Amino acid sequence: MTTDANMLSRPLGVPDLLDRLEACHGPQQPSWPVDPYEFLVWWHCGYPTSDAACARGWDGLRRNFGVDAEKILSAPPAKLTAALKGSGMFPEVRAAYLKEIAQRVQSEFGGDLRAALVAMGGNARKALKTFHSIADPGADRILLFARISPIAAVPSNCTQVLARIRNGADPDTYNASYRDAQQAIEAEVPRQFHARTRAYLLLKEHGQTICKRTNPKCVECPVRDACAYFARHQNPQPNIASV
Numbered sequence: 001m002t003t004d005a006n007m008l009s010r011p012l013g014v015p016d017l018l019d020r021l022e023a024c025h026g027p028q029q030p031s032w033p034v035d036p037y038e039f040l041v042w043w044h045c046g047y048p049t050s051d052a053a054c055a056r057g058w059d060g061l062r063r064n065f066g067v068d069a070e071k072i073l074s075a076p077p078a079k080l081t082a083a084l085k086g087s088g089m090f091p092e093v094r095a096a097y098l099k100e101i102a103q104r105v106q107s108e109f110g111g112d113l114r115a116a117l118v119a120m121g122g123n124a125r126k127a128l129k130t131f132h133s134i135a136d137p138g139a140d141r142i143l144l145f146a147r148i149s150p151i152a153a154v155p156s157n158c159t160q161v162l163a164r165i166r167n168g169a170d171p172d173t174y175n176a177s178y179r180d181a182q183q184a185i186e187a188e189v190p191r192q193f194h195a196r197t198r199a200y201l202l203l204k205e206h207g208q209t210i211c212k213r214t215n216p217k218c219v220e221c222p223v224r225d226a227c228a229y230f231a232r233h234q235n236p237q238p239n240i241a242s243v
């Protein structure tokens with residue numbers, strides 16, 4: 001940890017940090033389907049991917065066809081594309097991915113992706129990563145919210161929150177950022193579904209609304225007194241000339 005972090009008057013552990021984030025943002029609930037198959041469908045419903053875009057595409061899909069694998073497989077490609085047009089770019093490509101997901105879940109996972117992942121145990125993460133655009137963060141998120149494994153998942157677009165608070169800077173690489181945040185949660189948040197989903201959701205909310213990737217709103221932040229990044233940027237050390 002950096003010198004700035006050591007200078008903080010009130011260093012916070014992750015559990016205390018989460019309590020303060022919850023006092024600011026309130027209790028959080030997932031805004032996406034937590035079933036693994038439905039999550040994969042939802043994830044491809046919007047592009048560029050965002051909660052709002054995916055929710056729009058998901059609503060369009062449900063209104064027009066439903067989200068069951070059979071419904072998606074029987075939908076005419078042009079109509080499936082049309083249902084996704086209001087939720088971002090490349091609707092025809094996303095429609096093709098939806099058909100691929102539905103086909104694979106039927107043929108490779110016995111029509112019940114969640115049950116198949118449970119049966120796979122430690123290989124479930126690897127299996128999820130064979131789906132398009134699912135990497136470690138997506139696989140961890142699916143396994144946690146589907147209550148398959150209480151893995152220390154970190155919101156993929158909010159890994160900066162813990163890095164800034166604890167170390168005072170954004171890590172050099174995304175992988176390092178994700179790994180460091182995951183290790184902090186693993187070490188300090190109980191290995192329970194409720195505790196780990198709560199951590200995920202609070203870090204996500206804080207990273208999207210206040211501790212944004214660019215231009216974090218530090219003056220509005222409820223944990224700024226415990227943040228090494230804030231200490232470093234708001235309390236620069238005086239430049240005393242040597243004699």
Ligand code: SF4
Binds near residue numbers: 165224
């Ligand atoms: S003080 Fe700034 S950098 Fe630190 S957690 Fe809050 S918003 Fe993020």
